[in-house]
Amino acid sequence: xxxxxxxxxxxxxxxxxxxxxxxxxxxxxxxxxxxxxxxxxxxxxxxxxxxxxxxxxxxxxxxxxxxxxxxxxxxxxxxxxxxxxxxxxxxxxxxxxxxxxxxxxxxxxxxxxxxxxxxxxxxxxxxxxxxxxxxxxxxxxxxxxxxxxxxxxxxxxxxxxxxxxxxxxxxxxxxxxxxxxxxxxxxxxxxxxxxxxxxxxxxxxxxxxxxxxxxxxxxxxxxxxxxxxxxxxxxxxxxxxxxxxxxxxxxxxxxxxxxxxxxxxxxxxxxxxxxxxxxxxxxx
Amino acid sequence: xxxxxxxxxxxxxxxxxxxxxxxxxxxxxxxxxxxxxxxxxxxxxxxxxxxxxxxxxxxxxxxxxxxxxxxxxxxxxxxxxxxxxxxxxxxxxxxxxxxxxxxxxxxxxxxxxxxxxxxxxxxxxxxxxxxxxxxxxxxxxxxxxxxxxxxxxxxxxxxxxxxxxxxxxxxxxxxxxxxxxxxxxxxxxxxxxxxxxxxxxxxxxxxxxxxxxxxxxxxxxxxxxxxxxxxxxxxxxxxxxxxxxxxxxxxxxxxxxxxxxxxxxxxxxxxxxxxxxxxxxxxxxxxxxxxxxxxxxxxxxxxxxxxxxxxx
Numbered sequence: 001x002x003x004x005x006x007x008x009x010x011x012x013x014x015x016x017x018x019x020x021x022x023x024x025x026x027x028x029x030x031x032x033x034x035x036x037x038x039x040x041x042x043x044x045x046x047x048x049x050x051x052x053x054x055x056x057x058x059x060x061x062x063x064x065x066x067x068x069x070x071x072x073x074x075x076x077x078x079x080x081x082x083x084x085x086x087x088x089x090x091x092x093x094x095x096x097x098x099x100x101x102x103x104x105x106x107x108x109x110x111x112x113x114x115x116x117x118x119x120x121x122x123x124x125x126x127x128x129x130x131x132x133x134x135x136x137x138x139x140x141x142x143x144x145x146x147x148x149x150x151x152x153x154x155x156x157x158x159x160x161x162x163x164x165x166x167x168x169x170x171x172x173x174x175x176x177x178x179x180x181x182x183x184x185x186x187x188x189x190x191x192x193x194x195x196x197x198x199x200x201x202x203x204x205x206x207x208x209x210x211x212x213x214x215x216x217x218x219x220x221x222x223x224x225x226x227x228x229x230x231x232x233x234x235x236x237x238x239x240x241x242x243x244x245x246x247x248x249x250x251x252x253x254x255x256x257x258x259x260x261x262x263x264x265x266x267x268x269x270x271x272x273x274x275x276x277x278x279x280x281x282x283x284x
Numbered sequence: 285x286x287x288x289x290x291x292x293x294x295x296x297x298x299x300x301x302x303x304x305x306x307x308x309x310x311x312x313x314x315x316x317x318x319x320x321x322x323x324x325x326x327x328x329x330x331x332x333x334x335x336x337x338x339x340x341x342x343x344x345x346x347x348x349x350x351x352x353x354x355x356x357x358x359x360x361x362x363x364x365x366x367x368x369x370x371x372x373x374x375x376x377x378x379x380x381x382x383x384x385x386x387x388x389x390x391x392x393x394x395x396x397x398x399x400x401x402x403x404x405x406x407x408x409x410x411x412x413x414x415x416x417x418x419x420x421x422x423x424x425x426x427x428x429x430x431x432x433x434x435x436x437x438x439x440x441x442x443x444x445x446x447x448x449x450x451x452x453x454x455x456x457x458x459x460x461x462x463x464x465x466x467x468x469x470x471x472x473x474x475x476x477x478x479x480x481x482x483x484x485x486x487x488x489x490x491x492x493x494x495x496x497x498x499x500x501x502x503x504x505x506x507x508x509x510x511x512x513x514x515x516x517x518x519x520x521x522x523x524x525x526x527x528x529x530x531x532x533x534x535x536x537x538x539x540x541x542x543x544x545x546x547x548x549x550x551x552x553x554x555x556x557x558x559x560x561x562x563x564x565x566x567x568x569x570x571x572x573x574x575x576x577x578x579x580x581x582x583x584x585x586x587x588x589x590x591x592x593x594x595x596x
Contacts, residue, residue, distance in 0.1 A: 011491050011493075011494070012491060014491070014493055015491035015492050015493040015494075018492075018493040018496070019398065019492065019493070021390070022390045022393050022394050022398065023394065023398075025386065025387055025390035025391075026387075026390050026391045026394040026395075026408065028387060029387035029388070029390070029391050029412075029463050029467070030408070030411045030412070030415070032415075032460040033411055033414065033415045033418075035426070035430065036418060036422065036423070036426045039426060039429070039430060040422070040426075088321055088324060091317065091318060091321035092321040092322050092324070092325050094318055094321075095318040095319065095321050095322040096322065098318060099318070099319075099322070104319065104322050104323065104326070105322060107326045108322040108323075108325050108326055110583075111325045111326045111328070111329040112325060113582065113583070113586055114329055114579050114582065114583065115325070115328070115329055115332075116582075117514075117517055117578050117579060117581075117582035118332070118521070118575060118578065118579070119520070119521020119522070119523065119548060119574050119575075119578055120521070120523060121521065121523040121548045121551050121552060121571065121574070122332075122336070122521070122571045122574055122575050125336070125339075125551070125555070125567075125568055125571045126332050126335060126336070128555075129335050129336075129339050129568070130335065149328070152325070152328075156325070180311060181311040181314060181315075182311060182314035185314070206417060209419070210417075210418070210419020210420070210421065210422070211419070211420075212419070212420065212421040212523075212524045213420075213523035213524050213548070213552060216552055216555065216556065217555050217556050220556075237419055237421045237524075240421050240422065240425060241421050241424070241524060241528070244421075244424070244425045244428060244528065245428075245528060252429075255425060259422050259425055262419060262422065263418065263419070263422060266417055266418070266419060267414060267417060267418075270413070270414065270417045274410075
């Protein structure tokens, strides 16, 4: 009798120990995240002020200087990648949800899955081969192409997954009223799935905003304010990379500030996406 | 009176005409447009592959298979062997996988079994999601300023040359970065385990731990493995964070603490400085290898998951 009791006690004890261990390790895995946020806020927030956001960078040795060209460059790159990926991505998403069983749809979704897994540096090389080499110079345009390719899978997936949730009755009602097929898709099905598509676009933007590797030999970076998309352009992640790996402490300070701006932007976008999905959830 | 009726009729027919004009693209044309969009993506992928293959052709022809086993990388003498980077990539990725699994598996069990709903679960899930959203350059920056001094201190204690940067440091950063990928898939497959199986074991007197060890983990095993595989795909191709902390040395790493380079980091470091077509082609061949390896890993991971979630 006593023997059984001790064995039960032991099993219960092991059970409790295991649960404790799981909780401990799980909490342990979010420590780096908190450390990153803490370190960047601590070192970055004091750097960020209006001058920092509105001035151009200064040469080494001079105090001050800002990241206005990087912020503007990032916005340019987002705009370009948006143009390259959103219309095509939405159409491809519609295609995937409309022709689920077809052979081309299978190939398309396979391509999307592969595209999503391609390392970003490889995408950078592709944009280099496709755009930089023929045009003979680094450019914002090539950076936009690289980021557009990275954004594409996110948008296609989001669109396709959202539209698949929309019930057939909606489409049938529209068709039964005599509305043409193209119009049914564009005016009934797409608006019904708008929130899902929108959150996909926001996620895509959040994903490419922080990308550095594809820009190293496409957008390349530039210390000047540039509005010409055929010339090299700066971006926030590139600035962080260049400043962080430099040997000058003043530049490290600037890198902390730029990191703070970047992380606020990216995590803010993530939060907005969550709110969008929560508020206008596609439900039928 | 008659006049106005006629007017209205004209107006209506005009409206009809404009409507037809606006949405008059026929169904066939619209369908073709959709088809075309789907086709573009397939063409895009094929074009990526062939562009890489064509651009790396000079190196493929010059070195053949020995590119992957050649030990010297000497741009000045035009000798390009990628063995050191292959080793660097595999060492850093597998070490990262080892470290991250110690954390990602518990997170999966935490979210998939112990805390499936409620505030704790929501909080944890949001934090993990945010972790996945942090840009890799920021991970690198963080690693450079927080982990490098720590590793240097550790190396001093162990009596290794205290450099701070190196393969071990990059594995640490990578490990943190891939926790979200492995754990989110793990969580999904663990919560797929049918509750009647678990309840049957519980009703026979098994403890929660025994249920997890003997029912949940064996059932979810292949899915967890797939999650780890997909995380490996991420780690192999990760560039910025690794480039910033690996130390950038083109020699074969002697230990886990020595500086090295991965295939991705050597591209990031040398691509803009590459002079000569053979040099450029060699770097692009590295990208081709990365592309093929990550594609194989991703597809097999996804196949395993699909097989699991649709039932055996």
